[in-house]
Structures are given as structure tokens and as C-alpha cells.
Amino acid sequence: MDIKEKILEIMDENGVEYEDGKLVTDLESLQFVSIMIALEDCFEITFPDDMIVLERFLYIEKLCEAVSQLTQR
Amino acid sequence: MEYRWNKYLTVKEEDEWVTLFNPFNYAMVKSPKKIKKRIDDELASEHSNFSMGIYKELLDKGMIVENDFREEQLVEALYIQNNHNNDVLDLLIFLTLDCNFACRYCFEKHEKVYIDEKMQDAIIKFVRKNIKSYGGLQISWFGGEPLLAIDTIERMTAEFKKICKDNKKSYLASMTTNGSLLNYDNYLRMKKCGVYSYQITIDGVKKSHDSQRFFRGGKGSFDIIMKNLLEIHKNDKTRIMSFMIRTNITKANADEVDVFFEFFDNLLENDSRFIHVPQVAWSGNDADTSLYYTEEVNGVYEKLSENLKRDFKDIDKVSENMAMVKLELVKARMKPCKSGKRNHLGIMPDGTLHMCEPHYNEKCSQVGYLKEDGTTEFNEQYIKWVTGAKERNRECYGCTALPICLSAACPYRMSIKKEKSACENTKESINQIISIFSKNEGTCPLIKEDEYGY
Numbered sequence: 192m193d194i195k196e197k198i199l200e201i202m203d204e205n206g207v208e209y210e211d212g213k214l215v216t217d218l219e220s221l222q223f224v225s226i227m228i229a230l231e232d233c234f235e236i237t238f239p240d241d242m243i244v245l246e247r248f249l250y251i252e253k254l255c256e257a258v259s260q261l262t263q264r
Numbered sequence: 265m266e267y268r269w270n271k272y273l274t275v276k277e278e279d280e281w282v283t284l285f286n287p288f289n290y291a292m293v294k295s296p297k298k299i300k301k302r303i304d305d306e307l308a309s310e311h312s313n314f315s316m317g318i319y320k321e322l323l324d325k326g327m328i329v330e331n332d333f334r335e336e337q338l339v340e341a342l343y344i345q346n347n348h349n350n351d352v353l354d355l356l357i358f359l360t361l362d363c364n365f366a367c368r369y370c371f372e373k374h375e376k377v378y379i380d381e382k383m384q385d386a387i388i389k390f391v392r393k394n395i396k397s398y399g400g401l402q403i404s405w406f407g408g409e410p411l412l413a414i415d416t417i418e419r420m421t422a423e424f425k426k427i428c429k430d431n432k433k434s435y436l437a438s439m440t441t442n443g444s445l446l447n448y449d450n451y452l453r454m455k456k457c458g459v460y461s462y463q464i465t466i467d468g469v470k471k472s473h474d475s476q477r478f479f480r481g482g483k484g485s486f487d488i489i490m491k492n493l494l495e496i497h498k499n500d501k502t503r504i505m506s507f508m509i510r511t512n513i514t515k516a517n518a519d520e521v522d523v524f525f526e527f528f529d530n531l532l533e534n535d536s537r538f539i540h541v542p543q544v545a546w547s548g549n550d551a552d553t554s555l556y557y558t559e560e561v562n563g564v565y566e567k568l569s570e571n572l573k574r575d576f577k578d579i580d581k582v583s584e585n586m587a588m589v590k591l592e593l594v595k596a597r598m599k600p601c602k603s604g605k606r607n608h609l610g611i612m613p614d615g616t617l618h619m620c621e622p623h624y625n626e627k628c629s630q631v632g633y634l635k636e637d638g639t640t641e642f643n644e645q646y647i648k649w650v651t652g653a654k655e656r657n658r659e660c661y662g663c664t665a666l667p668i669c670l671s672a673a674c675p676y677r678m679s680i681k682k683e684k685s686a687c688e689n690t691k692e693s694i695n696q697i698i699s700i701f702s703k704n705e706g707t708c709p710l711i712k713e714d715e716y717g718y
Contacts, residue, residue: 210636219434225436
């Protein structure tokens with residue numbers, strides 16, 4: 192399963208939806224933190240402070256890019 | 265259209281400047297005193313030039329409002345939004361009444377009572393029945409010492425996660441622990457269980473802490489807690505975690521709080537995941553001479569505010585965006601106590617439902633019980649907790665803290681015990697917020713003298 196597919200699965204499990212690659216769900220703080228923890232756990236990465244912002248979630252491609260970069264560190 | 269200042273603004277003057285703070289939305293502006301004076305005069309006259317930019321900014325920030333605006337209606341709307349929403353099902357689970365500590369001031373009896381499988385299953389059934397009505401599930405593990413029941417946490421978490429996954433809901437957990445069993449292995453086990461936030465009490469430097477918080481055999485607990493926290497700091501780089509380090513301030517340790525904060529911050533290299541939460545320990549009687557009297561509490565908080573500012577000591581140097589993020593974090597910490605919220609319930613090992621952890625053994629906090637089939641039965645106390653703030657004291661109206669406190673800062677004191685005022689902490693926090701966040705233009709834009717034609 193590639194990164195994007197896995198991220199979308201985690202989003203779906205948390206009731207978060209994307210349409211045409213753009214976030215269409217109002218993200219609650221509980222969802223935000225829960226997803227961050229699930230992403231860190233799944234990809235064995237750590238989000239640095241400057242990545243823990245809602246904007247990272249707005250577009251799925253940007254989020255994939257960030258996760259991909261972190262997995263290579 | 266006639267306009268006036270919002271009745272609930274806090275106005276703080278310093279030298280030639282005045283800072284305005286709107287508690288409804290945490291908006292701030294800083295202006296030279298003479299501009300504020302000129303706006304005062306224009307609002308009082310009928311010839312205000314409201315097309316000027318300065319008014320638009322103040323209107324947008326809700327600092328100036330139309331004359332017939334009713335702030336109290338907005339307070340009601342905020343109260344309903346905060347206390348009667350379904351954003352998350354928030355359960356506080358007492359896993360056990362047992363504890364490996366025998367703290368000097370503890371309100372619990374520490375009976376060797378653990379939640380049994382029947383009650384665990386009843387809670388799981390309750391969650392399964394109700395989760396659809398909520399945006400997600402938040403569990404707070406509590407005790408006694410919850411880590412004494414670590415296997416139960418893992419068992420229940422597996423069920424909660426499954427229910428959440430099936431219903432496409434988010435799941436998170438927090439824990440109030442004494443920290444002595446939070447070694448790195450247990451910490452990782454809890455991380456797998458979605459525990460991302462901890463409250464741990466450290467009552468000052470080793471000597472004061474050990475005199476208050478010791479193991480059952482009498483041995484002090486400072487060293488083991490610090491060792492555990494240091495290990496987490498060094499080995500886990502996850503930034504999402506948060507550790508609220510609560511320090512109970514008494515007359516015995518008040519003078520050395522500074523020393524403790526400095527020691528702690530140095531040891532943990534100013535790790536911003538660890539946040540100091542000093543709490544003044546007060547009592548209205550002479551039972552314990554180290555506790556402050558109610559009327560002394562404000563003064564102690566004022567002294568403490570200088571210490572609290574250390575969390576934000578670089579606020580004037582960080583970017584405007586970062587200052588706004590930090591203000592959002594403060595806002596989240598300022599929310600009224602969850603013990604008055606309809607989506608919150610505390611569950612004891614025997615299924616008794618209650619609203620307020622520190623007072624769980626008082627009749628007034630016990631609001632019903634959870635049955636084996638996962639249904640609940642509430643008594644007449646419940647309604648007092650969840651609607652009590654609506655019958656607020658008259659004194660609340662006009663108090664500049666009301667839009668934040670919503671008369672629900674402490675439902676136990678305000679709605680149940682009907683104390684006249686229980687908002688010292690909120691009032692002092694507003695002073696701190698102004699003093700800290702007025703230093704950054706991201707959170708407190710400056711109105712300059714030559715702008716807007718002044």
C-alpha cells in the first residue's frame with residue numbers, strides 16, 4: 192500500500208474526507224491530534240513543531256509530500 | 265447607527281499606551297492613549313466618522329458594537345456551544361481506587377477496589393450505544409493510580425479503538441498519574457493506547473515534594489518521577505505529547521517555586537511539551553495551616569504570574585503566526601471545567617456516575633449509575649451540574665471574565681455550592697494574557713498615531 196493510500200485510510204477511519212485532493216471536513220482538534228499520532232505510528236516518523244499545523248492537512252498531496260520527506264530522514 | 269464599546273472589554277493602561285482585550289474572541293489591540301480618548305469622545309458624540317478604518321478594525325474585532333447589541337445573548341450562545349455540544353464523548357474512568365502513594369493531602373481513601381470485567385464491558389457497551397451521536401471519543405484514565413491497572417487500559421482501549429474505527433470516529437486518551445510507574449516501557453505501551461496527554465503532580469523541589477507526595481512506605485517519589493520524565497524527554501521526540509506538570513502551591517513551598525521551575529526546565533532542556541500548571545492550594549478553615557485562605561488566593565496568583573510568563577518569554581521574538589498559535593493553545597486551556605458539560609461523565613469502578621473528580625465521593629457529585637447493559641440512569645443532581653450555570657449570579661453580569669468563564673469555570677463552586685465568585689483564576693489569567701500577548705503584533709496589532717488620519 193503506498194503512502195497516499197495509507198494516509199487516506201487513516202483519514203477515513205477518523206471520519207475525514209477529501210474531494211479532488213482537498214480537505215472537505217471541518218477538522219476538530221480531537222481528529223487532528225488523533226490523525227497526527229496515527230500517522231507517526233504508521234510511518235514511524237516524528238512531525239517537527241513547524242509541521243503541526245492545520246494547513247498541512249488541506250491538500251492530500253502536500254501531506255503525502257511531507258510524510259514522504261519525513262520517512263526519508 | 266449608534267455605536268459603543270463592548271461592555272466586557274478589559275482595558276489596561278501602561279505609560280502612554282492602552283491595550284484592549286475582547287474576552288469573547290481573545291482579540292487585542294494596542295493604541296496610544298490619546299487615540300483611545302478620541303474614540304471615546306467620538307462614540308459619545310453623534311458625529312463619529314465610522315467610515316474610518318480604525319472603526320472597521322474595532323468593529324471586526326467586536327470591540328465596538330452597535331448600541332442595541334446584547335452581549336449577554338452572546339454569552340448564552342457561547343455557553344450552549346461549549347457545554348451542550350456533541351463534539352466528543354468525554355469519559356473519565358476511575359480504573360481503581362488503589363494507589364502506591366500515600367500523599368499527605370490526598371482526598372481519596374485508596375481502597376483496593378479495581379474495575380471488574382463486568383463494569384469494563386458495561387462501559388464498552390455504553391460507548392457502542394452512544395458514539396454515533398458524537399464526533400469522537402476521549403477517555404481520561406484516572407484513579408487511584410491508573411497505571412496499577414495498565415492491562416485493563418490495554419484491554420479497554422482495543423475495544424474503544426475498534427468501536428471508533430467501525431464508526432469512523434477519532435479516539436484519544438489522557439491520563440492523570442503520579443508518574444512513578446511511567447517508566448519508558450509503560451509510556452510506550454500507553455502511547456500505543458492513544459494516550460497523548462498527561463497530568464503529573466510535582467510539588468516543588470525534592471524536599472518539599474517528598475514531604476507531600478511519598479510512597480506508602482514513606483519513601484519520597486521525586487527522584488523516580490524525574491527519572492521517568494527525563495527518559496521520555498530524551499527518547500521520545502513526538503511533539504504532539506503534552507505533560508501538564510501540576511504544582512500545588514502552599515505556604516510551605518511558595519517561596520521555592522521559582523527554583524523548582526528553573527531546575528525542571530534546565531533538566532528537561534526547556535522541552536515545550538512539559539507545561540507548568542501551578543495551582544494555589546486553598547481552604548477556608550484552619551485545618552491545615554500551610555493552605556492559603558480563600559481571600560489570599562488572588563495575591564498568590566499575581567505573584568505567580570511572573571513565573572508563568574516564562575513559558576512565553578520569547579513571545580516578542582517569535583513570528584506573528586507562531587504567537588497566534590500559542591494564543592490558541594492558551595485559549596484551549598482557558599475553557600470552563602468539563603464537570604458542567606453534557607458530553608462528560610465520570611465512571612467509578614462500581615458504575616456510579618459522577619461529574620467532578622475531586623468531589624466524587626460527595627453525594628452532590630454522584631449523578632446516577634451505569635447499568636450492566638450499558639444504559640444509564642440519572643438522578644436529580646445531574647441537571648444541577650449541566651444547567652446550573654444558566655442560573656448565574658447577578659454579579660457575573662458585567663464581570664469582564666464572564667465570556668471566558670461562562671459562570672462555569674468551576675461548576676462545583678458556582679452551580680452546586682452557589683459561591684458568589686469562583687473566577688479568581690480566570691481574572692488573573694486575562695491579566696497574564698494581555699501582559700504576554702500584547703508584546704507581539706500577530707496577537708495584538710498596534711494602532712499607530714498617524715494611521716487612520718489620527
